[in-house]
Amino acid sequence: xxxxxxxxxxxxxxxxxxxxxxxxxxxxxxxxxxxxxxxxxxxxxxxxxxxxxxxxxxxxxxxxxxxxxxxxxxxxxxxxxxxxxxxxxxxxxxxxxxxxxxxxxxxxxxxxxxxxxxxxxxxxxxxxxxxxxxxxxxxxxxxxxxxxxxxxxxxxxxxxxxxxxxxxxxxxxxxxxxxxxxxxxxxxxxxxxxxxxxxxxxxxxxxxxxxxxxxxxxxxxxxxxxxxxxxxxxxxxxxxxxxxxxxxxxxxxxxxxxxxxxxxxxxxxxxxxxxxxxxxxxxxxxxxx
Amino acid sequence: xxxxxxxxxxxxxxxxxxxxxxxxxxxxxxxxxxxxxxxxxxxxxxxxxxxxxxxxxxxxxxxxxxxxxxxxxxxxxxxxxxxxxxxxxxxxxxxxxxxxxxxxxxxxxxxxxxxxxxxxxxxxxxxxxxxxxxxxxxxxxxxxxxxxxxxxxxxxxxxxxxxxxxxxxxxxxxxxxxxxxxxxxxxxxxxxxxxxxxxxxxxxxxxxxxxxxxxxxxxxxxxxxxxxxxxxxxxxxxxxxxxxxxxxxxxxxxxxxxxxxxxxxxxxxxxxxxxxxxxxxxxxxxxxxxxxxxxxxxxxxxxxxxxxxxxxxxxxxxxxxxxxxxxxxxxxxxxxxxxxxxxxxxxxxxxxxxxxxxxxxxxxxxxxxxxxxxxx
Numbered sequence: 001x002x003x004x005x006x007x008x009x010x011x012x013x014x015x016x017x018x019x020x021x022x023x024x025x026x027x028x029x030x031x032x033x034x035x036x037x038x039x040x041x042x043x044x045x046x047x048x049x050x051x052x053x054x055x056x057x058x059x060x061x062x063x064x065x066x067x068x069x070x071x072x073x074x075x076x077x078x079x080x081x082x083x084x085x086x087x088x089x090x091x092x093x094x095x096x097x098x099x100x101x102x103x104x105x106x107x108x109x110x111x112x113x114x115x116x117x118x119x120x121x122x123x124x125x126x127x128x129x130x131x132x133x134x135x136x137x138x139x140x141x142x143x144x145x146x147x148x149x150x151x152x153x154x155x156x157x158x159x160x161x162x163x164x165x166x167x168x169x170x171x172x173x174x175x176x177x178x179x180x181x182x183x184x185x186x187x188x189x190x191x192x193x194x195x196x197x198x199x200x201x202x203x204x205x206x207x208x209x210x211x212x213x214x215x216x217x218x219x220x221x222x223x224x225x226x227x228x229x230x231x232x233x234x235x236x237x238x239x240x241x242x243x244x245x246x247x248x249x250x251x252x253x254x255x256x257x258x259x260x261x262x263x264x265x266x267x268x269x270x271x272x273x274x275x276x277x278x279x280x281x282x283x284x285x286x287x288x289x
Numbered sequence: 290x291x292x293x294x295x296x297x298x299x300x301x302x303x304x305x306x307x308x309x310x311x312x313x314x315x316x317x318x319x320x321x322x323x324x325x326x327x328x329x330x331x332x333x334x335x336x337x338x339x340x341x342x343x344x345x346x347x348x349x350x351x352x353x354x355x356x357x358x359x360x361x362x363x364x365x366x367x368x369x370x371x372x373x374x375x376x377x378x379x380x381x382x383x384x385x386x387x388x389x390x391x392x393x394x395x396x397x398x399x400x401x402x403x404x405x406x407x408x409x410x411x412x413x414x415x416x417x418x419x420x421x422x423x424x425x426x427x428x429x430x431x432x433x434x435x436x437x438x439x440x441x442x443x444x445x446x447x448x449x450x451x452x453x454x455x456x457x458x459x460x461x462x463x464x465x466x467x468x469x470x471x472x473x474x475x476x477x478x479x480x481x482x483x484x485x486x487x488x489x490x491x492x493x494x495x496x497x498x499x500x501x502x503x504x505x506x507x508x509x510x511x512x513x514x515x516x517x518x519x520x521x522x523x524x525x526x527x528x529x530x531x532x533x534x535x536x537x538x539x540x541x542x543x544x545x546x547x548x549x550x551x552x553x554x555x556x557x558x559x560x561x562x563x564x565x566x567x568x569x570x571x572x573x574x575x576x577x578x579x580x581x582x583x584x585x586x587x588x589x590x591x592x593x594x595x596x597x598x599x600x601x602x603x604x605x606x607x608x609x610x611x612x613x614x615x616x617x618x619x620x621x622x623x624x625x626x627x628x629x630x631x632x633x634x635x636x637x638x639x640x641x642x643x644x645x646x647x648x649x650x651x652x653x654x655x656x657x658x659x660x661x662x663x664x665x
Contacts, residue, residue, distance in 0.1 A: 018516075020525055052512045057356070068516050068527060073509045075359065076518035076528075077352065078378055084349035088356025088364075089509060091340055092314055096360070096510050114352075117345040273342075277335070284336050 012045040013038050018071045026065050028136075030224025032183035032209035036130055037066045039186055040099065043193040044072075054097045057086040059106035062137045063130035063209070066101045080111030083118045086125050094274050097197070100127040104145040105135045108164050112144075119173035121273040122201040128193065129166055129204060132211035140214030151218040166206045171266050176201035178266040182208040184232035185262070192264065201272050208235075208260060237263040292474045299437045299463040300325035302470050303367065303393055306441030308333060309475055312391075313362040314340045316353035318372060321405045322461040323395035326367040347372040351379035354390045358383075359517065361508035363445055367393035369461075370403060370412055373419065381420035382519045383454040384542065387496065387504045389483060391444045396460040398650045407650030408461040410572055411624035416456045417601050423539055425546040427553055428456040428601040430572040434468035440598070446481040451549055452503050453542075458600065460623070462573045462652055486513055496538070497524040502545035546602060554604045558611075560593030561586070566662070567611060568594035569632055570621040574653050578621045581658035592662075600628065605635040612636035617665060621645045623653055 017023075027033050044054060054072040058064035060079035067074035073096075077085045082100045090098040107115050107129045118125060134152055135141040142152035142159050145166065149158040170178045177199040179192040189207060196203035210216060210227035221227050236259040245251045297305065303326050307315075315334055317327035327343065334341040340357065344350040347368055354364040368376060373394050383390050396412045398404025412419075416428040427447055431440040437459055448455040484505035486493055495515040496504045507513030520528040521535045529535065546553065560567075560582045570578040575596040585592050595611045597604060612618050612632075618641060620629040626644040633639035645661045647653040 021527055052514060053510050055509055068518065071514055073514050074516045075356065075509075076516065076520065077355075078382055078519055081348060081352045081379070084344065084352030085356040087342070087344070087349070088314070088316060088353030088358075089360055090356075091342055091353070092357035092362045092364075093360040093510055113345050114349050117349070277340070280335050281338055285338075288336070 013041050016041045016045070016051070016070045018069060021069055023069070025069060027062060028213040030210070030212040031062070032132070032211070032224070032228065033063050033066060033130060035183040035186055036063070036128065036189065036207050036209060037070065039190045039193055040101070040128060041070060042190050043197055046194065047197055049097055053095060054099065055086075055089050056099050056101055057082045057089065058101040059103070059111060060137070061103040061106045061135070062132070063101055063103040064106060080106050080109070081114060082106065083111060083114040083125065083127065087118060087121070087123050090124055091274065091277070094124065094278070098125045099197070100125055102127060102129055104129065104131040104133065104166070105143045108166055108169060109144045116169065116173040118202050119170050119175040119204070122174060122176050122270055124200055124202070124272060124274045126193070126196045126199070126203040126205070129206045130209045131166060131206055132209040132215055134211055134215040136211050136214050140218055150215075153218070167204065167265050170204040174270070175204045175266065176268050176270050177203035177264075179204075179264040180206040180208070180260075181262045182231040182235050182260070183210060184228045185235065188262070195264070195267070199267070200275075201270065231260070234258070234260045235262045236260070239263070290475060293472050295470050295472055296467055297434055297470045298325060298465055298467050299434045299459055300395065300465065301329060302434045302438040303441050303457070303459070304329035304333065305472060306438035307365055307391070307445070309438070309473065309478055310442040310445035311363050311480060312339065312365050312445070314354060314357035314364040316342050316344050316350040316357065316364065316366050318344055318347045318350045318368065320347070320369045320372045322397055322464050323367045323369045323393065325464070326393060326395075347375035348378060351376045351390070351392065355379060355383055355388050358388050358390050359506065359509050363449065365391040365393065367395065369395050369397045370399040371401070373412055373415060377420040380426070380454050381422060381424055384420070384424040384426060385519060386517050387452040387506060387542065388454070389448040389452050390454050391441070391448050391457065392454060393441070393457045393459065395464040396458060398648070404650040406461065408573065408652055409624060409648060409650070410458075410460055410574060410622050411627065411648065412458065413600060413622070413624065413627045416458055423543070425453065425543050426456065426601050427451070427453060427546065427599070428458050429555070429599050430458045430597070431463060432572055432575045432596065434463065434466060435470045437463060438470055438472065442478060446479070447553060449483040450481040450503070451545060452483060452506060453546065458572060460573050490514070494524045495526045496522065498541065502541050502548060550602065553599055553602065554607065555598035556604050556607045557596040557598060558593065559596065561591040562593065564591040564593040565616040566590070566592040567615045567618045568592065568621055569597065569608065569611070569618060570594065571597040571600055571628065574621050574623050577653050577655050578658060580655040584655055584659060585662070603631045603635060608632055608635050609637065612642070615641065617641050617643060619643050619645050619658075619662060619665070621653065621658055623647050
């Protein structure tokens with residue numbers, strides 16, 4: 001058998017697709033969301049997690065439709081609130097592996113409050129934020145991560161607003177694992193999700209996803225292939241940027257604007273809500289005994 | 290613990306009732322005049338291995354409760370007007386997705402921030418229609434501190450058995466008033482538990498039901514992997530826009546409540562049997578109404594009253610029967626006239642239904658009721 005065909009047949013994704021769910025997905029042709037879903041499933045598979053104990057929780061938006069296609073416990077909640085529901089699931093049954101699938105609007109616009117508080121609590125949840133810079137499902141409105149001057153259906157004259165840096169927000173709010181990469185780097189993406197899943201505490205993996213239908217079209221970024229190519233070109237790790245700067249006489253700070261910083265920004269151990277609550281219960285039990 | 294007598298505040302009785310009902314998860318956010326419920330449970334729940342979390346807002350509090358409920362824990366939250374406004378989003382989610390959860394609303398004056406420390410019964414319509422879309426809801430209204438305890442237990446029972454959100458509508462007066470309460474022996478309380486799936490995971494369809502229209506939602510982590518979504522869903526739990534499946538879902542969640550109306554509806558009567566003047570009231574204002582009935586009797590005027598313990602779904606048959614041979618029926622409530630509207634709609638003659646209201650933050654008195662009766 002052709003090696004490529006064999007590889008496709010042994011793709012772990014195939015073992016996890018829901019047998020009863022009707023396909024195709026809701027995603028447009030060329031959408032990068034599938035790459036992220038595949039990376040999530042591959043990471044779960046390689047960790048050998050019991051799928052009965054995995055809960056995927058999502059909010060509202062294109063990316064939040066991902067859990068319905070794969071065979072885990074899945075909870076498709078209200079707009080922005082996935083992390084609130086997920087916190088309840090995880091706190092109620094800490095044996096469950098809880099993964100949140102959310103988008104840029106879902107996570108840091110309407111769900112911003114839940115996002116920062118889960119970071120603060122260092123809740124044992126892995127949040128995968130699909131950042132496509134735009135509200136895709138509602139037809140391309142400006143989002144809190146839309147770059148300045150970019151076009152969206154509600155920024156027809158160019159976006160005058162300042163975008164959020166989701167990773168900086170997560171670090172500032174106290175998340176213990178924070179990383180960013182793009183759909184043009186599927187291997188890194190898989191690695192980061194794997195590390196995020198292994199981390200005890202709140203992990204945020206921001207993935208830059210190409211949205212050819214809305215963001216790409218409105219900003220003349222070409223088709224899906226072109227968008228993925230430019231994500232690949234723009235992504236730069238802090239280390240490579242530093243080594244570039246080391247060789248230069250005058251540091252060119254505009255490099256930061258031209259590039260997207262990727263990599264693992266935070267990977268630390270710190271107190272966790274779930275752990276602290278368990279110790280509280282033990283302490284109270286000892287007092288009773 | 291054996292039966293005992295205690296002197297409790299309504300909010301304390303609510304926490305006691307929840308513990309007797311076996312609450313395992315509380316997700317809250319502070320708000321006057323409900324906060325004591327959260328304070329008490331933040332102390333007691335960790336002591337018995339239960340879960341308490343103060344979330345970042347009321348939306349998150351109810352979201353966390355729904356998440357916890359899907360792992361099989363009996364979950365509750367408590368709030369008041371402004372917080373209830375925020376909870377509406379997830380009340381609708383729980384109603385559509387058949388998720389049991391208990392929501393206590395200790396009513397205060399509104400709209401907006403309104404009267405944080407003063408009484409009202411102005412969330413009655415919000416309890417019914419606060420969230421968008423057609424949805425069923427159960428709301429019960431205790432009139433005494435002891436009844437808060439028993440109704441909190443009932444709320445858990447109905448919620449778990451019928452897989453639906455249940456609202457307990459108390460108010461600032463009931464919540465903060467202290468009264469004698471007989472706390473029952475925990476072993477003697479009847480508790481209803483939610484259904485478990487009767488088929489194997491391979492054949493399982495989460496929203497498929499028997500004739501009772503109640504789904505058996507499996508506990509997350511138990512081996513039954515399924516999808517829960519706030520989108521319209523088919524019986525397998527997957528999103529749908531097919532008209533027949535959408536209608537099936539909406540019809541079923543409503544039928545589920547209608548079919549069990551006998552265990553939901555609860556009313557109480559007081560006064561002369563064949564009086565031509567009657568009162569309808571609920572919650573704390575029903576206490577004042579009862580006093581008014583007593584005073585009127587002393588004055589030689591025979592009246593009677595119907596106290597509605599289950600506000601939603603409306604006890605239509607009982608209200609119709611109560612009103613039908615009466616000359617006039619007065620609906621007494623502490624708002625600008627809310628429950629009077631459904632009462633009119635189910636009575637034989639809406640023109641004989643009159644409203645006696647108070648909505649200035651002070652508690653309605655028997656004197657006011659009696660004076661107003663004279664005015665009609």
